[in-house]
Amino acid sequence: MVSKQDIVDEIQRCKDDPEYFIKTYVNIEHPIKGIIPFNLYKFQSRILKDMIGERLNILRKFRQAGATTLCCAYSLWSLIFKDNHNIMVVSIGDRESTAYLRRVVLMYDDLPMWLKPSIKMKNAHTLRLSTNSRIISQPAGAGRGESVSHLIIDEAAFIDKMREFWAAVWPTVSTGGKVTILSTVNGMSNLYYELYRDAVDDVNDFNPIDINWREHPDYTDLWYEKNYPIIGSRMFEQEYECSFLGTGSTFVDGDTLRRLNATYVGEYSVKTAGNLRIWKHPDPYAEYILAADASFGRGSDYSAFHVINLYNGEQVAEFYSNKTSIVDFARAISDTGNDYNLAHVVVERNGLGLPLIQELFERLEYENIWMDDKQEFGFQMTTTSREKILSFLDEALRTSRFRINSERTVDELNTFIITDKGRIEADKGYHDDLVMSLGLAALVSTELSQGLPSEMGKGEQDTTNQQLPTTIRVSNNSETHEDTSWLLK
Secondary structure, three states: OOOHHHHHHHHHHHHHOHHHHHHHHOEEEEOOOEEEEOOOOHHHHHHHHHHHHOOEEEEEOOOOOOHHHHHHHHHHHHHHHOOOOEEEEEEOOHHHHHHHHHHHHHHHHOOOHHHOOOEEEEOOOEEEEOOOOEEEEEEEOEOOOOOOOEEEEEOHHHOOOHHHHHHHHHHHHOOOOEEEEEEOOOOOOOHHHHHHHHHHOOOOOOEEEEOOHHHOOOOOHHHHHHHHHHHOHHHHHHHOOOOOOOOOEEOOOHHHHHHHHHHOOOOOEEEOOOOEEEOOOOOOOOOEEEEEEOOOOOOOOOEEEEEEEOOOOEEEEEEEEOOOOHHHHHHHHHHHHHHOOOOEEEEEOOOOHHHHHHHHHHHOOOOOEOEOOOOOEOEOOOHHHHHHHHHHHHHHHHOOOOEOOOHHHHHHHHOEEEOOOOOEEEOOOOOOHHHHHHHHHHHHHHHHHOOOOOOOOOOOOOOOOOOOOOOOOOOOOOOOOOOOHHHHO
């Protein structure tokens, strides 16, 4: 017979150990097996420890990982063992929010009576217990101004107007409340992606949690062989490999994007008020191209340029700013071009390109500005010529003729898409200044490389170990290899 003291001790153990409580007393609804005990997988135990120990968590999960169910169980534990605890759950829509609360109620109903505080209020969106703790589960947009102890945002990448909601709700938890954001991925045009990326890069205070389908014991090699052809490569990459592939059909193919995402080099030095990033200092034996795209410098579009080593196709420097005037941009181009052995400077001459060229040629007297076959300075962008440079860019990236060191450039390539109407452009809310200037570099570098000697780089100095001042960070140190075979074709 179980004594009163035994019950008291068991309640205390459950209070002290949320994992024990969940494994011992929480039942879940399985779509095939029915009501079963919630026996946590190893990766679910790992997630739970982070949810307990970290105030801010952002989770990137594969489809049907059971992460939402885990949040339900942890919500129930909090309702029972914390007083005056206010949980807000935000979901995509009303159906999803009511489903979340239904799971919590089901778990509560299956608890032994001695472990259940009485219910003070229950409806489709709210559950309040006698501990005076409550959970409110509603679609995004509700609950503004609420005092929140724990904010849970489910499938955050799919919530409409997530930015507006986040701006409204963040003040309610910023002073100490717990936040758990979880989602499968949905491209890169959303706040969830930005928060997760910044968490990985230590830009914000979120603890990034990453789980993969291979951690699930039911997802075996046999399961993969059966399901991969059915799901399809792109959907599998997004739904199970948790790859941020862009919201549309990306201009650059998925395999190339995955390679670029895996091999960019995040260590760089800075110049020009932080706008110029440098991965490799000038090699006196190398020849360079500087490809530029200008903007007004008023905070909207960006002025950008790349410096590419013509001998090996490596991106050695990058300029990126939306607050640089044409005059200052021209000065940055001139100074950088001179540093890199009087680099071949190519500028799109549409719009602001003409005054930029005039500034370079007439005032700064830069001596190596690229001319087209009509002997006119700069590149005339038309619908046809735009398609041409994008074709050259695709070839340069797909064949590894270009080596990209900048995560900013890689990010733009991930959001450079083919729309439903067949237009090739930046995804909504994103920019393509780095992409288009890189396309110019791809076209002109092909032209210029035809006149380079077959033994390029002979006597070329290795600058890999050159001291880089003001090192910022390292995002990815994956080994890359130079490929100069394209030069001999």
